[in-house]
Every structure is written in C-alpha cells, then in structure tokens.
Amino acid sequence: MKRFASLFTQVDQTTKTLPKVAALKSYFEEAPEEDRLWCIAIFSGRRPKRTLTTPFLRGWAAEKAGIPLWLFEEAYPVVGDLAETIALVLPPATRDSDQSLTHWINVIRTLPTLEEEERKATVLDAWDQLDPIERFIFNKLLTGGWRVGVSQKLMTRALAQATGQDEAVITHKLMGNWTPDTTTYQQLIEADDPTADLSRPYPFYLAYQLEDGPEALGTPSEWRAERKWDGIRGQLIVRGGEHHLWSRGEDLMTDRFPEFTVTPDFLPDGTVIDGEVLAWADGAPLSFNALQKRIGRKTVPKKLLAEAPVILKSYDLLEFDGEDWRDRPFDERRARLEALVHELPSEVPVKLSPLVAFETWDALTTEREKSRDLNAEGVMLKRGDSPYLSGRKKGDWWKWKVDPLVIDAVMIYAQAGHGRRANLFTDFTFAVWNGNDLVPFTKAYSGLTDAEFREITSWVRKNTQQRFGPVRQVTPHHVFEIAFEGIQESPRHKSGVALRFPRMSRWRKDKPLQEANTLDDLNDMLRIYG
Amino acid sequence: MADVLTFTDRGIYCAAGDFYVDPWKSVDRALITHGHADHARWGMGSYLATEQAAPVMRMRLGDIQLDTIRYGEVRQIGSASVSFHPAGHVPGSAQIRIDVGGEVWVVSGDYKVVSDGLSEPFEPVKCHAFISECTFGLPVFTWDSPKDVAAKLNTWWAIAAAEGKTAIVGAYSLGKAQRILSSCDPSIGPILTHAAIENTNEVLRGQGYSLPDTVRVTAETDRKAYRGALVVAPPSALGSAWARKFGATTTAFASGWMALRGVRRRRAADRGFVMSDHADWPGLNSAIAETGAERIFVTHGYTSVFRKWLESQGYDAKIVETDYDGESLDATDTSTEDAA
Secondary structure, eight states: OHHHHHHHHHHHSOOOHHHHHHHHHHHHHHSOHHHHHHHHHHHTTOOOOOOSOHHHHHHHHHHHHTOOHHHHHHHHHHHTOHHHHHHHHSOOOSSOOOOOHHHHHHHHHHGGGSOHHHHHHHHHHHHTTSOHHHHHHHHHHHHOOOOOSOOHHHHHHHHHHHHTOOHHHHHHHTOSSOOTTTOOHIIIIISSOGGGSTTOOOOOEEOEEOOSOGGGGOOGGGEEEEEEESSEEEEEEEETTEEEEEETTSOBOGGGOGGGGGHHHHSOSSEEEEEEEEEEETTEEOOHHHHHHHHTOSSOOHHHHHHSOEEEEEEEEEEETTEEOTTSOHHHHHHHHHHHHHTSOTTSSEEEOOEEOOSSHHHHHHHHHTGGGGTEEEEEEEETTOOOOSEEOSSSEEEEEOOOEEEEEEEEEEEEOSGGGTTSEEEEEEEEEETTEEEEEEEEOOSOOHHHHHHHHHHHHHSEEEEETTEEEEOSOOEEEEEESEEEEOTTSTTSEEEESOEEEEEOTTSOGGGSOBHHHHHHHHHHHO | OOOSOEEOSSSEEETTTTEEESOSSOOSEEEOSOOSTTTSOSOOSEEEEETTTHHHHHHHHOSOOEEEEOBTOOEEETTEEEEEEEOSSSTTOEEEEEEETTEEEEEOOSOOSSOOSSSOOOOOOOOSEEEEEETTOSTTOOOOOHHHHHHHHHHHHHHHHHTTOEEEEEOOTTTHHHHHHHHSOTTSSOEEEOHHHHHHHHHHHHTTOOOOOOEEOOTTOOGGGGTTOEEEEOGGGTTSHHHHTTOSEEEEEEOGGGGSHHHHHHSSSSEEEOOOSSOOHHHHHHHHHHHTOSEEEEEEESHHHHHHHHHHTTOEEEEOOOOOOOSOHHHHHHOOTTOO
C-alpha cells in the first residue's frame, strides 16, 4: 500500500501530464504484478464493488475519533469527500504495516461475508495501521467514487512506456469485461492476442468539435458527411455465434437491448459494427427521452420494448470476416458496410446511417441547419481515406454540432459542489419570469471558469436569503445565459419543460434582472423545438 | 459578577476601563492583540500593544499614537487591570487579560498553541471567560508537526533547485512569510523576497528576531540569475507578471486550508503545505480547557458548530459577531493579502 500511496501522492500533487505518466510508469515497472493489475483496474473504472454502506463507516469513524456523529456530519460538507473526512478525523495509527494493495482490496472484498461486529473490527484494525494517505485510499476503495487526475489515456500511455508496446495495442487490451478475478497481469498486458477474448471491443474513435466552419478542411470531395445522431454510441460484435453490444463508456449493454439477439443469425461471424443506438419508430428517431427510459433498465418489460424499440444506425465497419479492418480507408469500410447492411431483412434492427450528399461547404451548411428537425445534433465529417483511429484524435473526423439553444435566466438557488468543488457554489437553479414571479426551470453546474465560480461563491455567501439544508435561496440578481441542446415537455417540472444538457454559457453581467427571458419565451421554444 | 466585556458594533468593549479590544470602527482607546489588518485598524484615537508588536504596527499604520507594554506587565486602566500574554500567532501577538474586581476575562485574538520557533510561544492564562477564535474549529483539522512541514517544504525546494527551477511560495507578509523563512534550509540555495515581505522582515530583524539572509527583489533584480532560489511572495503575486519573470518555476501555497484535498486541488499552485498560524482542533480544545474558563465566546470561524460542540462538553458557549477574518478560505483562492 505504501507504494500505491506514494503513486497516488505523486499524481495528486501535480496537474502536469509528464510527471503523472512518469510516476505511473515506474509503478508499472516496480510493483508486484497483482498490484499492477489492480492499479489498472482502479484507473479504468473497475473498482471492487462497494461492500459497506456509508452510515456504518460514518458511525465507526465518529466513535473512533471520539466525536459525536452530528459533528462528523457537519465536517463532511466542508471537506466534501466522505473518505477524506474519515481519514482526517481518525486519531493517528498506533501501528505501522506495509501490506500490498491487493491485500487491502481482498480485505475489503471479504467484508460482506462477515458479521457486523467482525466487519467493524476489520475496518478499525485497518485504520489503525494505515497512515493518513493510505487510509484515504482504503476508504476510497470502500466507498467508491474514485476520482484521481489519471485518465485511462494517461494510464495507457504509462503502460505502453513501461512495457514497450504500442499505445493503441494497450488500449485494445484494456477493453472489454475483464476484472482482476478473470485475468492476470501477464494474460492481460503481456500476452499477444488481444482478440483472444471474443467479447472484446475495439477502442472507439472519437471526433473533436469543429469550432469554426468546415472551410479550413479543404476540398469538400475528400470528405463524407453523416447526420450526428443523438443516441448512445454502440459497438456491435458478432463473434463465435454470439453477439455483444458495448457502449463508449465500456459498458456491456447486450442484455438491455434484446432487439439485437437476432443479429448472429444474419451477420457473418467476425463482424464488428460501430454505430448509434437509437429509439426508432416509423422511419424516424424518437426523442432521447424515449431512449432514456431504456438506458437505466437491465431487463426490459414488453410494453417498453413496444413503445421504444431500438435500432443500431451503423456508420463504420471495424472487423469483417474476423479481420481487423481499421487500417483500411473509410470509403472501403463504408462500401463493405453498405453491402452488408443492404442484405439484411428489414426486421433486423441494424440500419445504415445514410451519407449526406454535398458538393460545396455551403450546401453542407444548409444540410446542417435541418438537424433539429431530423432529431439530429448536427453533422459528422469524415475524411474518405481515413483509417479508424482509437480515442479522440484531431484531423480525420469532426463533429459539427448545431449551435445550442440559449435563454437568459435568473439564478435563484445555489448549492455547494463536492470534492474539488467543495466550499464552492457550483450547482445553481435558474428561473424565468412569469409575470412578477420567477419560475424555476433548470439546474446547471458547468460552463463557468474557476475564477467565476469563486466570484459567484463569495457573492452567494453575502446574498443568502434563506437556507434549506445545503441549498441557499439567493437574492434574484444575476442573469446567466443558459445553453442547451433540446427542450421537452415535462409534467414533473414546475415550468412544464425539461432541457437537455443545460449549462451556463455566459454570465450576463450586462443584463438587468428584468430583461431575463419569460416562461412564454420558453414555451415558444418548446413549440418550435420540442 | 458583572460582565467584564460587552460586544458592540464597534468592537469588544470594556466599560470598566472605557477601552476596546481590536475594534473595527473608530474609537478613542484601542488595545490591540496583534498587527494583522483585521485586528489593528487605522483610525483609533490611541493604541496599546506589546513592545514586540509595535514596530510592525507603526510601519503599517503610520503616525499613530501608540503606547507599548511588556508581556506580563500589569497596567491599570480605569477600574480594569490589564496584561498582555503571548498568543503564539505571529511575532508580538498577545492575548489580553482583563481583570475587573477579580472577574477575569481573556481576549485571545488569533492564536496557536504549537511553537513556530519565531513567535513568543502561547501561554495559557487562567480566566473565568475566554474569547476564542475558531477558524479551524472542526475535527478534520489536525496539523502535522512544524518539523514535518519544514521537511516537506525543503524537499520540494531541493527538488525544484535540482531541476533548475525557481520555487515560489505564497505567504502572508506578517507571520507566515517569516515562518517559512525560519523553516527553510538556506543551504539549498538563495532566498529571495517580495518587497511587501522584505519590509516586514527588516522591521523584525531590527527587533532581534532571527531570520535567514534574504535578497529583496526589485525592478533591477536579474531574476533569472537566481535559478534554484526560493522566493517568498504574497499570495497575490503567484501567477502574476511579477512571478513569470523568474522563468521556469514551481509554486506552492502555505495555509491550514491546504489540509483539504479539494481546496488544494482547486488552487493554481503546484503544491500546498499545511501550515497555519491558527490553532487546529486539538489546539483549540486544549487551549480552552487550560484556561479553566466556564464561559466561552467564539468569534470567527466555524462558530455555530464549535459553539454546539463546546456546549456538549459542558461549557457555557456563545457566538460573538465580529469583523475578524481569520485565515480566510477566500484568501487562499483570490489571494487577498494579509487576511490572516
């Protein structure tokens, strides 16, 4: 644990990439293989399951610290992190030990098999032999929600450097539904064939947003355009007579979307298709709301299957006939994909995402403007001769979203954030005018700079009218421009509308309170875009 | 027994002696615990402070009518007898003991119980009522020993020096800056100071406080000639054009708030050292216990939580509204100079 704690300290103390990668690299070179595997698992979102509920931990920590529980609860929001609060209130350890990371993870994993008294004894015993940083890590593993400034990308780079392998190869090896129980460091990282696991997906290629127009991209004839669908990015794998559906966040979604169980009957073995899972009816996408109902469910009731059936809008072919096609040009992959999908009977829910024809950039601009009517977010641009890369890379693929909708709203409630944002007011509720009343209609958390968050925080402290638990009602004064991607009717909200991806796009210090938008304005938008 | 002090909108008032302690509005007679701007303000008719605190106050407040007193010396003011006792907060800082007819109240100002090697060490004073800050009055605040903090600071500086970088640490110009100077190991490299800090250093050196040799940074200083130096500057200088002239740098901030990972990560500095001139949770509790006081008035900090805690421990505890800042959390973000 000391080695892992030192790694954690090193990456936590810096915001710079190079020292982080260097620290990870030396960890991957020096740590025992078991610990390396767990380290990879932790930084790729494969933490051990939570085995304790937090009320137990809070109670034990307060008791051990000799403070009443209410005092612990008062301190928690100031720290903004439960694992850290516990680590900070506990008295110093009375012993010193240096068990491995794997040892402590195993201790955590055995907790559910123990009686409550034994669990408590085990956790207290652990706290009593770990230093503050080790305790924090131990508590993080206990409570979940591990956010360290290490992206999977950084970890992959460090692993590539430590093992002398290509970054893309490591990325591929880390995909799929492995856990430290189902593999070893040797099998996962050192073994040669990443497709040995039939369910293993390819890393997704992600596009950057095109900030200015497409003119800088050069000749239109070198580029292909598609609609940018507002669904869930998905990779459909048919191998060994079975199918698997992966999300971009590396969630296996196969069981959630039983529509695709027919695919192994129609698609040849060794086929991997990249596309967008969409709720679809009568030849058009349903709203994202319809799909949302499907996302949260592990199993789907019949009624929902009928109401919101899904399809895969296919746009790329990554593997054909068991062969990795990612290095072939887009046009070639696309031609093969079209042939493949055209052969499918209409009941197979794999459809083609059609190309959008355009001769000039002006023509494409016109096409892009139709996006909202088509329930699309914009257009995608892909270079005809481009390979399928892994991760977010600039150059060959671009997303060109339509400009967001905006509305000017008044801030009425504020709440402090968590973790890095503890003690800062970052979560706000906004309202529009309805006569002389302010009607809340959305929350927003992002879009301001750190300096702006600090400025608004100090303002909120001085302008709180009333407190409701962690929420503060503030004097209506500040107007913010709220940007969002879509608007829908919602009986659950007082205003009657729900926004998609709301964020603060501008602090309208120039705008007086009375000039914020009205509920009528919002309803007009609902009529046009809802 | 009548209350020795009352709490007014001008400050803490002693009717028996007709004086105020650390008032925030203009009054005739002010007794000052220490020279920080939220305790020693401009515009009082007359001031009384320790001999050790006086020179810095004169530097900051200019031509004021300032009388001084030795630590432990008893002075009669009206029907109150008054004495000053070390608070351990910054050089010259004091708790003020006020005795009216045998009823003793102590105003502690800001204090810390651990010796920083420079300030006169905190001295517990028995009293009936104790007026305490509680800037860090939550059980999550426990400071590492000054020795451990010094070791971390020196390691950070030595690594920066080895990499050819200049190490810049942000610290308030009275107290924290000198504490950093007396914690650091001058054998690692040269130590440079911002003018705002060096002015205070000169005054303190003149009083006999021992500080390592430092180089004042002026407009003429060739800042790149001091690769590997430690630079001590006010927090507002971090990230400024002034700091950028040093070339390759690594930055740090020293504050009690750095104990919290969220605050530490939010700061633009590369490192955060947990170093405070205020008492931590164990320090506040032990200091209060040692006074033997039954009545506790808490001024600035986590007052409502700390008052509730003290009540649960059997004290008669009350909150007093003041204009003191303590070591403000905002200051660690927005770099307000001298809030602590």
